[in-house]
Amino acid sequence: QVQLVESGGGLVQAGGSLRLSCAASGTIFSINAMGWYRQAPGKQRELVASITKGGTTNYADSVKGRFTISRDNAKNTVYLQMNSLKPEDTAVYFCNAGWSIVVAGNYWGQGTQVTVSS
Numbered sequence: 001q002v003q004l005v006e007s008g009g010g011l012v013q014a015g016g017s018l019r020l021s022c023a024a025s026g027t028i029f030s031i032n033a034m035g036w037y038r039q040a041p042g043k044q045r046e047l048v049a050s051i052t053k054g055g056t057t058n059y060a061d062s063v064k065g066r067f068t069i070s071r072d073n074a075k076n077t078v079y080l081q082m083n084s085l086k087p088e089d090t091a092v093y094f095c096n097a098g099w100s101i102v103v104a105g106n107y108w109g110q111g112t113q114v115t116v117s118s
Helices: none
Strands: 002-007 010-013 018-026 033-039 046-052 057-059 067-072 077-082 091-098 112-117
Touching: 002 091, 018 033, 018 091, 018 112, 033 067, 033 077, 046 067, 046 077, 057 067
Parallel strands: 010 112
Antiparallel strands: 002 018, 018 077, 033 046, 033 091, 046 057, 067 077, 091 112
Protein backbone atom coordinates (compact mmCIF):
# COMPACT_ATOMS: atom_id res chain seq x y z
CA GLN A 1 0.00 0.00 0.00
CA VAL A 2 1.16 3.51 -0.88
CA GLN A 3 -0.06 6.67 0.78
CA LEU A 4 0.25 10.10 -0.81
CA VAL A 5 -0.08 13.24 1.29
CA GLU A 6 -0.47 16.59 -0.46
CA SER A 7 -0.02 20.12 0.79
CA GLY A 8 0.33 23.65 -0.55
CA GLY A 9 -3.00 24.39 -2.19
CA GLY A 10 -4.86 27.61 -1.61
CA LEU A 11 -6.14 30.87 -3.04
CA VAL A 12 -3.90 33.12 -5.12
CA GLN A 13 -4.35 36.06 -7.48
CA ALA A 14 -3.71 35.76 -11.20
CA GLY A 15 0.00 36.08 -11.90
CA GLY A 16 0.94 34.70 -8.51
CA SER A 17 2.63 31.48 -7.47
CA LEU A 18 1.99 28.38 -5.40
CA ARG A 19 4.13 25.35 -4.56
CA LEU A 20 2.46 21.96 -4.10
CA SER A 21 4.13 19.08 -2.26
CA CYS A 22 3.32 15.36 -2.25
CA ALA A 23 5.05 12.90 0.08
CA ALA A 24 4.86 9.16 -0.59
CA SER A 25 5.03 6.50 2.12
CA GLY A 26 4.38 2.77 2.50
CA THR A 27 5.35 0.12 -0.06
CA ILE A 28 6.97 2.44 -2.58
CA PHE A 29 9.63 0.16 -4.12
CA SER A 30 7.75 -0.34 -7.39
CA ILE A 31 6.96 3.34 -7.98
CA ASN A 32 8.72 4.65 -11.07
CA ALA A 33 6.81 7.88 -11.62
CA MET A 34 5.00 10.52 -9.62
CA GLY A 35 2.99 13.41 -10.89
CA TRP A 36 0.12 15.83 -10.66
CA TYR A 37 -3.31 15.70 -12.25
CA ARG A 38 -6.07 18.25 -11.98
CA GLN A 39 -9.82 18.35 -12.44
CA ALA A 40 -11.86 21.50 -12.95
CA PRO A 41 -15.66 21.58 -12.62
CA GLY A 42 -17.30 19.99 -15.65
CA LYS A 43 -14.01 18.78 -17.12
CA GLN A 44 -12.10 15.51 -17.29
CA ARG A 45 -9.16 14.90 -15.03
CA GLU A 46 -5.98 15.75 -16.92
CA LEU A 47 -2.25 15.28 -16.50
CA VAL A 48 -0.43 18.44 -15.43
CA ALA A 49 3.13 17.22 -14.95
CA SER A 50 4.97 14.02 -14.05
CA ILE A 51 8.50 12.83 -13.36
CA THR A 52 10.35 9.49 -13.28
CA LYS A 53 12.97 8.22 -10.84
CA GLY A 54 15.61 9.22 -13.36
CA GLY A 55 14.29 12.76 -13.72
CA THR A 56 12.48 12.51 -17.06
CA THR A 57 9.59 14.98 -17.08
CA ASN A 58 6.32 15.37 -18.94
CA TYR A 59 4.13 18.49 -19.01
CA ALA A 60 0.75 19.43 -20.34
CA ASP A 61 1.04 22.01 -23.13
CA SER A 62 -1.08 24.44 -21.12
CA VAL A 63 1.48 24.68 -18.30
CA LYS A 64 4.80 24.48 -20.15
CA GLY A 65 7.02 27.39 -19.24
CA ARG A 66 4.97 28.22 -16.13
CA PHE A 67 5.03 25.06 -13.98
CA THR A 68 8.05 23.04 -12.88
CA ILE A 69 7.96 19.56 -11.39
CA SER A 70 10.84 18.33 -9.24
CA ARG A 71 11.64 15.55 -6.79
CA ASP A 72 13.53 14.97 -3.57
CA ASN A 73 14.53 11.30 -3.47
CA ALA A 74 15.62 11.42 0.17
CA LYS A 75 12.15 12.58 1.21
CA ASN A 76 10.19 10.55 -1.39
CA THR A 77 8.53 13.82 -2.27
CA VAL A 78 7.49 15.47 -5.51
CA TYR A 79 6.89 19.21 -5.89
CA LEU A 80 4.99 21.34 -8.35
CA GLN A 81 6.10 24.95 -8.56
CA MET A 82 3.32 26.93 -10.24
CA ASN A 83 4.17 30.40 -11.50
CA SER A 84 2.22 32.94 -13.55
CA LEU A 85 -1.02 31.34 -12.46
CA LYS A 86 -4.15 31.93 -14.51
CA PRO A 87 -7.83 31.62 -13.57
CA GLU A 88 -8.06 28.60 -15.87
CA ASP A 89 -5.58 26.81 -13.59
CA THR A 90 -8.31 26.66 -10.94
CA ALA A 91 -8.98 23.01 -10.14
CA VAL A 92 -8.56 20.26 -7.60
CA TYR A 93 -5.01 18.98 -7.94
CA PHE A 94 -4.29 15.30 -7.25
CA CYS A 95 -0.95 13.65 -6.60
CA ASN A 96 -0.44 10.32 -8.41
CA ALA A 97 2.13 7.52 -8.27
CA GLY A 98 2.74 4.53 -10.52
CA TRP A 99 4.88 3.33 -13.41
CA SER A 100 4.30 5.78 -16.25
CA ILE A 101 4.63 9.52 -16.72
CA VAL A 102 1.88 9.48 -19.37
CA VAL A 103 -0.65 7.06 -17.83
CA ALA A 104 -2.00 7.45 -14.30
CA GLY A 105 -0.85 4.96 -11.70
CA ASN A 106 -2.93 3.19 -9.07
CA TYR A 107 -2.22 5.51 -6.17
CA TRP A 108 -3.87 8.88 -5.60
CA GLY A 109 -3.72 11.59 -3.00
CA GLN A 110 -6.81 13.16 -1.50
CA GLY A 111 -6.66 16.25 -3.69
CA THR A 112 -5.99 19.88 -2.85
CA GLN A 113 -7.92 22.89 -4.11
CA VAL A 114 -6.11 25.56 -6.10
CA THR A 115 -8.13 28.69 -6.81
CA VAL A 116 -6.79 31.53 -8.95
CA SER A 117 -8.76 34.77 -8.82
CA SER A 118 -8.88 37.41 -11.55
